[in-house]
Amino acid sequence: MSAPAPDTALDPAVATLLRRDPAGLVAAVVQQHDTGEVLMVAWMDDEALHRTLTTGRATYWSRSRGEYWVKGETSGHRQWVRDVRLDCDGDALLVLVDQEGPACHTGTRSCFSRPLPATPGAPA
Numbered sequence: 001m002s003a004p005a006p007d008t009a010l011d012p013a014v015a016t017l018l019r020r021d022p023a024g025l026v027a028a029v030v031q032q033h034d035t036g037e038v039l040m041v042a043w044m045d046d047e048a049l050h051r052t053l054t055t056g057r058a059t060y061w062s063r064s065r066g067e068y069w070v071k072g073e074t075s076g077h078r079q080w081v082r083d084v085r086l087d088c089d090g091d092a093l094l095v096l097v098d099q100e101g102p103a104c105h106t107g108t109r110s111c112f113s114r115p116l117p118a119t120p121g122a123p124a
Contacts, residue, residue: 039103
């Protein structure tokens with residue numbers, strides 16, 4: 001007799017709350033848990049969210065590579081999940097992490113390091 005397959009299904013109570021895009025994905029905004037710094041945006045499907053919730057390691061779906069990736073698995077810049085929250089519409093996740101090293105693939109702490117010019121008080 002073989003060992004049972006690992007449970008990879010997202011809790012149905014959680015799954016029913018999600019509003020996925022046509023590809024079955026939900027945006028995941030990643031934030032440093034203690035400072036509030038926004039680090040990156042990635043994508044999760046049900047399995048990526050399940051893995052994240054059950055392992056404590058941030059796991060995402062790579063749209064370009066068509067595969068799952070655990071943040072920091074190759075770079076060493078790991079994300080240790082502290083909390084995951086769902087927005088009021090169910091179409092975005094807030095993933096609060098303890099980030100080791102840079103979060104951005106360019107080597108910067110945050111993917112949001114390029115300010116755009118805007119005139120204060122005027123529409124952007």
